[in-house]
Amino acid sequence: MSNLPSIKNAFLLVENGLITNFGEMKDCPKIAKAEIIDATNKILMPTYCDSHTHLVYAGNREGEFVDKINGLSYEEIAKRGGGILNSAKKLAQTTEEDLYHQSKKRIEEIISLGTGAVEIKSGYGLNLESELKMLRVIKRLKENYPITIKATFLGAHAIPKEYKNNKQGYLDLLVHEIMPIISKENLAEYVDIFCETGYFSVVDTEFILKAGKQFGLKPKIHVNQFTAIGGIQAGIKYNALSVDHLEVLTNEDIESLKNTQTMPVALPSCSYFLSIPYTPARKIIDADLPLALATDYNPGSTPSGNMNFVIATACIKMKMTPEEAINAATLNGAYAMGLEKELGSITIGKKANLLLTKPVQSIASIPYYFGSNKIDTVFLNGIEQTNNQ
Numbered sequence: 001m002s003n004l005p006s007i008k009n010a011f012l013l014v015e016n017g018l019i020t021n022f023g024e025m026k027d028c029p030k031i032a033k034a035e036i037i038d039a040t041n042k043i044l045m046p047t048y049c050d051s052h053t054h055l056v057y058a059g060n061r062e063g064e065f066v067d068k069i070n071g072l073s074y075e076e077i078a079k080r081g082g083g084i085l086n087s088a089k090k091l092a093q094t095t096e097e098d099l100y101h102q103s104k105k106r107i108e109e110i111i112s113l114g115t116g117a118v119e120i121k122s123g124y125g126l127n128l129e130s131e132l133k134m135l136r137v138i139k140r141l142k143e144n145y146p147i148t149i150k151a152t153f154l155g156a157h158a159i160p161k162e163y164k165n166n167k168q169g170y171l172d173l174l175v176h177e178i179m180p181i182i183s184k185e186n187l188a189e190y191v192d193i194f195c196e197t198g199y200f201s202v203v204d205t206e207f208i209l210k211a212g213k214q215f216g217l218k219p220k221i222h223v224n225q226f227t228a229i230g231g232i233q234a235g236i237k238y239n240a241l242s243v244d245h246l247e248v249l250t251n252e253d254i255e256s257l258k259n260t261q262t263m264p265v266a267l268p269s270c271s272y273f274l275s276i277p278y279t280p281a282r283k284i285i286d287a288d289l290p291l292a293l294a295t296d297y298n299p300g301s302t303p304s305g306n307m308n309f310v311i312a313t314a315c316i317k318m319k320m321t322p323e324e325a326i327n328a329a330t331l332n333g334a335y336a337m338g339l340e341k342e343l344g345s346i347t348i349g350k351k352a353n354l355l356l357t358k359p360v361q362s363i364a365s366i367p368y369y370f371g372s373n374k375i376d377t378v379f380l381n382g383i384e385q386t387n388n389q
Helices: 062-069 074-079 084-092 096-112 128-144 167-185 202-214 231-237 251-257 268-274 281-286 307-318 322-329 331-335
Strands: 010-015 018-024 044-046 048-050 115-121 148-156 190-195 218-223 242-245 263-266 354-357 375-380
Touching (some): 048 331, 062 074, 084 128, 096 115, 096 128, 128 167, 148 167, 148 202, 167 202, 202 231, 231 251, 263 281, 268 307, 322 331
Parallel strands (some): 115 148, 148 190, 190 218
Antiparallel strands (some): 010 018, 354 375
16 A cells, blocks of 8 residues: 555556556657647646545535534434434435536536545435435436446435334335335445444344345445444455445454455544544554545535545544555545446556646645645546536
């Protein structure tokens, strides 16, 4: 993770949206009709791969933000009808069209900030109609924007009020009524669950992951955000592509992740916003494990899709080096979305999803100038993106 290969004074050739050649400038081929972009004093690198977001949501939770400032905890706000249930209520009252228009603004914003691939979860529906509404909006974004989008079914995000005393009834609804429609309409590639004290247990997690696999949905899980209850081991058992959050991590959890195909994912801007512990990145990396970084973009705990800030926070608060953080935000993030063969590095044959910085001294400029946007231009499939897309 500390090895970030780079070439100074380099060229890169893009044809038909793919990277076809790169190397030292002295080896640059002469092409009669090439469009040339001058990158003097700039750095060209892969776009960010944000493998964990809840970007499709309705409205905002600014009121809860003020409650937090006034001393209420995340759990206390949830008990008062806030949190995920608040977002679910807003989403139910929002039309699919309105939800799409709110979400497309966020997609355009994250593209301008350097993100070239994003995973988006459902989970603010908590019933058949609203969950499918979210997934259909994600599908529409995928069709209308050049950014690579992966969809995740997170029906098991919280227990809706009407199922407060019948959690299994709600899980059965997810599996027997919603998953068949998702499978038939090809609305998601992944299944997710919030495995956490007060939400869903390890037994619930295994039930959902097993069912998801039967419908062709690969597992990813929210786990170890507040407590360590054995969710990581459940994820590994079902060959989860990623285990995300990991703010609370035991030595046993770290040992369990060794020699698996499961990517640990940290969400540092969530820790920043909620003032909870940061994922112990150094402990993970020093155990020879990989680590990915993602935004967790959502209205309650991380209302930001800025991967530049995620990288800066990982360096400043989690003591990751700039090289580690860039690898975690690009190639490892791509892996956590099943996209490592298409994106995440400058490799011949991969998509030309690239970002060009403004003039900078080194790669460390991105986290060092944590409050500034150091991105000049974003290219998706080799095409320069403008703010109006």
